[in-house]
Amino acid sequence: MTERPLATVYGYPRQGAGRELKKAIEGYWAGKVSADQLRSTAAQLRRTTWRELADAGLDEVPSGDFSLYDHVLDTSVMVGAVPERHRAAVEADALDGYFAMARGTQDLAPLEMTKWFDTNYHYLVPELGPETVFTADPAKQLGELNEALSQGHTPRPVLVGPVTYLLLSKPAPGVASDFDPLSLLDQLLPVYAEVLTALRQAGAEWVQLDELAFVQDQPQPALDALAGAYQLLGGLAERPKILVTSYFDRLGAALPVLSAAPVDGLGLDFTGAAAANLDDLAAVGGLPGKRLVAGVVDGRNIWINDFERSLATLSALAGLAGRVDVAASCSLLHVPHDVELESDLDPEVKRWLAFARQKTAEVVTLARGLAGGPDAVAGLVEDNQAALRSRAESALTRDPAVRSRTEAVTDADARRPRPYGERAAAQRARLKLPLLPTTTIGSFPQTRELRVARADLRAGRIDQAAYDERIAAEIRQVLAFQEEAGLDVLVHGEPERNDMVQYFAEQLDGYVATQHGWVQSYGTRYVRPPILAGDISRPAPMTLRWTAYAQSQTSRPVKGMLTGPVTMLAWSFVRDDQPLGETARQVALALRDEVADLEAAGSAVIQVDEPALRETLPLRAAGRAAYLAWASEAFRLATSGVRDDTQIHTHMCYAEFGEILAAIDDLDADVISLEAARSHMQVARELADADYPREVGPGVYDIHSPRVPDVAEVAALLRKGLDAIPVERLWGNPDCGLKTRGWEEVRSSLRNLTAAARQVREGH
Numbered sequence: 001m002t003e004r005p006l007a008t009v010y011g012y013p014r015q016g017a018g019r020e021l022k023k024a025i026e027g028y029w030a031g032k033v034s035a036d037q038l039r040s041t042a043a044q045l046r047r048t049t050w051r052e053l054a055d056a057g058l059d060e061v062p063s064g065d066f067s068l069y070d071h072v073l074d075t076s077v078m079v080g081a082v083p084e085r086h087r088a089a090v091e092a093d094a095l096d097g098y099f100a101m102a103r104g105t106q107d108l109a110p111l112e113m114t115k116w117f118d119t120n121y122h123y124l125v126p127e128l129g130p131e132t133v134f135t136a137d138p139a140k141q142l143g144e145l146n147e148a149l150s151q152g153h154t155p156r157p158v159l160v161g162p163v164t165y166l167l168l169s170k171p172a173p174g175v176a177s178d179f180d181p182l183s184l185l186d187q188l189l190p191v192y193a194e195v196l197t198a199l200r201q202a203g204a205e206w207v208q209l210d211e212l213a214f215v216q217d218q219p220q221p222a223l224d225a226l227a228g229a230y231q232l233l234g235g236l237a238e239r240p241k242i243l244v245t246s247y248f249d250r251l252g253a254a255l256p257v258l259s260a261a262p263v264d265g266l267g268l269d270f271t272g273a274a275a276a277n278l279d280d281l282a283a284v285g286g287l288p289g290k291r292l293v294a295g296v297v298d299g300r301n302i303w304i305n306d307f308e309r310s311l312a313t314l315s316a317l318a319g320l321a322g323r324v325d326v327a328a329s330c331s332l333l334h335v336p337h338d339v340e341l342e343s344d345l346d347p348e349v350k351r352w353l354a355f356a357r358q359k360t361a362e363v364v365t366l367a368r369g370l371a372g373g374p375d376a377v378a379g380l381v382e383d384n385q386a387a388l389r390s391r392a393e394s395a396l397t398r399d400p401a402v403r404s405r406t407e408a409v410t411d412a413d414a415r416r417p418r419p420y421g422e423r424a425a426a427q428r429a430r431l432k433l434p435l436l437p438t439t440t441i442g443s444f445p446q447t448r449e450l451r452v453a454r455a456d457l458r459a460g461r462i463d464q465a466a467y468d469e470r471i472a473a474e475i476r477q478v479l480a481f482q483e484e485a486g487l488d489v490l491v492h493g494e495p496e497r498n499d500m501v502q503y504f505a506e507q508l509d510g511y512v513a514t515q516h517g518w519v520q521s522y523g524t525r526y527v528r529p530p531i532l533a534g535d536i537s538r539p540a541p542m543t544l545r546w547t548a549y550a551q552s553q554t555s556r557p558v559k560g561m562l563t564g565p566v567t568m569l570a571w572s573f574v575r576d577d578q579p580l581g582e583t584a585r586q587v588a589l590a591l592r593d594e595v596a597d598l599e600a601a602g603s604a605v606i607q608v609d610e611p612a613l614r615e616t617l618p619l620r621a622a623g624r625a626a627y628l629a630w631a632s633e634a635f636r637l638a639t640s641g642v643r644d645d646t647q648i649h650t651h652m653c654y655a656e657f658g659e660i661l662a663a664i665d666d667l668d669a670d671v672i673s674l675e676a677a678r679s680h681m682q683v684a685r686e687l688a689d690a691d692y693p694r695e696v697g698p699g700v701y702d703i704h705s706p707r708v709p710d711v712a713e714v715a716a717l718l719r720k721g722l723d724a725i726p727v728e729r730l731w732g733n734p735d736c737g738l739k740t741r742g743w744e745e746v747r748s749s750l751r752n753l754t755a756a757a758r759q760v761r762e763g764h
């Protein structure tokens with residue numbers, strides 16, 4: 001084994017510089033690209049990626065991290081965990097069967113999709129049950145390994161670890177909900193053993209197993225399963241060297257388990273909260289004789305590394321393992337490909353940014369610095385420190401007006417002056433709403449015409465005035481429909497918004513947008529998160545014009561509609577040079593001004609959406625109280641500057657609160673709307689059990705499908721809501737916004753919703 005520290009990464013963006021993969025896959029779905037063409041595009045992209053990584057100076061490249069849809073789905077295929085309902089499709093055609101599992105077909109539901117830890121990447125949840133029979137299908141892993149080998153690389157196959165795979169799974173439909181997928185470990189391990197042996201025989205020296213589930217708090221049985229699994233895999237007669245990796249947080253209780261296991265190396269994250277791994281590692285006596293892959297380059301954010309700090313971390317680690325190699329903290333899947341493509345970015349800001357390609361170069365530099373001492377990379381470290389200084393001293397990142405304003409914030413600023421009871425009376429007197437008032441969550445269908453108008457405006461085919469007229473006409477139509485359907489609190493429909501975060505990011509100073517900064521969200525869906533680069537301020541009102549216009553067209557109240565501070569952070573790249581709470585506070589103050597402007601212009605109801613509140617919850621319980629404290633303070637800071645008789649709504653797109661119930665109460669919103677239709681108002685009961693004191697709109701119309709609920713069904717859900725929430729505090733609304741739906745279903749569904757509300761109202 002060479003002692004020179006090696007440079008590697010765990011994974012790379014899959015789509016290609018020109019998003020070739022997305023085009024090929026969508027072309028295949030549309031019947032315009034053949035299966036062979038798709039496979040050859042994919043192989044070409046892998047070739048280009050490995051070439052790029054090797055040219056950058058990586059010693060070991062990942063293989064098997066590529067995917068036509070999702071790497072957890074690929075793992076399900078590798079272990080033969082194809083759900084019963086998809087089996088015929090998979091047997092008829094492996095590729096079409098794969099996409100059937102991913103996206104469903106006319107008759108077959110897809111696998112459920114959920115967030116990959118606390119990122120915005122979504123994976124397909126494996127469905128397992130006592131009847132599951134695992135069989136090894138290593139074809140994809142072997143194929144990609146062979147490709148990389150034949151192209152002259154040193155590939156390290158990357159697999160989801162077996163224990164994490166089970167912990168990410170759920171009971172298949174029809175299986176008892178208390179079925180524990182971990183009970184299948186003994187059946188799964190022989191399959192992993194077979195795959196490992198096959199990879200070894202095909203020429204893999206090392207294999208990487210991601211045991212990511214252990215950066216979350218796990219009960220003892222899961223830790224025991226981890227110990228047992230690696231005892232077994234480590235003891236295989238013919239196997240590659242095993243690197244067990246973790247990232248996104250510290251390994252915690254799993255670190256002593258894995259450091260004692262008969263595996264050959266560990267990958268640990270040393271960025272952000274995971275930096276605690278350094279002390280934890282020292283506490284277990286390091287990894288004598290083993291390989292440590294040190295993730296010192298943040299793989300999920302877009303800022304350049306601090307070389308001095310990373311070199312210090314690496315030298316502190318040097319004595320703690322048999323050898324230390326350098327990597328990005330996690331797969332680079334979570335960052336865009338190449339900052340050099342950003343020709344419109346301010347060069348000063350561009351200097352502060354590193355996307356996947358730049359991060360790979362950073363890893364190589366740090367490995368050289370670790371090998372040869374800081375002097376070996378002195379010039380690069382100097383440039384790096386100069387770029388960091390330029391960031392720290394820039395007027396963009398240090399706006400004195402913003403700073404003095406956040407510093408002056410008091411507790412009282414983040415509290416409504418009067419308690420809910422008094423506010424509710426004032427709001428009732430002002431709004432004069434009926435019992436069981438009805439409303440929607442904000443957006444109405446984003447039609448093709450609207451998207452075309454936006455594209456036309458960007459391309460200069462129509463001018464701003466023509467575009468604005470198009471938006472105004474849409475708003476009039478949305479309002480007319482709502483009046484006719486009999487909704488009580490109207491919305492303008494959000495036709496002017498491309499996206500609920502981007503729309504605001506484009507208007508706030510301190511945010512920076514990219515042209516090519518695409519990141520995979522799921523399958524062929526890519527998003528381009530804006531960058532919170534500097535101190536945030538609002539140069540001008542953002543929503544006032546269209547909200548005021550809408551209010552001028554109707555005598556009913558129109559809800560102002562804003563995106564909350566936590567969601568503005570969660571769906572952006574955040575600053576790493578100050579606490580998240582500080583950035584949230586800056587965004588909150590900008591929103592507070594918007595709320596004030598809306599109120600002054602006559603808005604009596606203002607909604608601040610926080611659909612991301614729960615998804616950014618820290619992975620480990622230890623960090624949660626602090627997160628929830630700044631998150632709810634930011635929401636209250638945005639919303640507490642209003643009069644008693646201005647009604648603040650919030651909205652969240654989920655039905656299970658679990659441990660954030662108290663935090664939701666802490667938001668002190670007058671009305672909260674939530675997803676509830678599919679869980680039969682479960683959330684209403686949970687809120688009632690927790691004595692939630694304010695108004696609630698549990699969704700009574702499931703907007704995730706084109707199905708139109710009938711009046712009786714909606715009425716039954718409303719009555720169910722009334723079993724938990726008193727009639728004075730219950731609202732009728734859909735589960736979420738309607739932007740992805742078609743007008744026809746929306747019309748019928750909302751008419752049924754208002755009819756059901758009238759019916760239930762009459763009984764009171």
Ligand code: GLN
Nearest residue numbers: 441442443609611653737
């Ligand atoms: N107001 C937004 C909408 O209706 C809320 C979307 C969301 O919660 N994700 O589209």
Ligand code: ZN
Nearest residue numbers: 652653736737
């Ligand atoms: Zn929602």
